[in-house]
Amino acid sequence: MNILFSIASFLMDIVSIAQKDKLINGLITDRKVKDSIIKDLMKSNTELMKHHISQKKISVRF
Known part of the structure; x- marks a missing residue:
């Protein structure tokens, strides 16, 4: 169960980083x-x- 949560958290972090990039x-x-x-x-x-x-300059001359 902890492994699945860690993988899900990691994937969410990668998506967040990609969006910010x-x-x-x-x-x-x-x-x-x-x-x-x-x-x-x-x-x-x-x-x-x-x-x-x-x-x-031109207008001043005339």
Whole structure:
């Protein structure tokens, strides 16, 4: 009886660990996607600022 309980407990622990591993991997993937989006937005912002500054210089000349 103790052996069956130990095996059942062990299997439940393995299932729990597998579920947590899946959640952690999902969070890691989500974090990487968000980091990538942030980098893209920062790059776009830099380009827009350069464009804005060059437009200001052109408008000041005229």
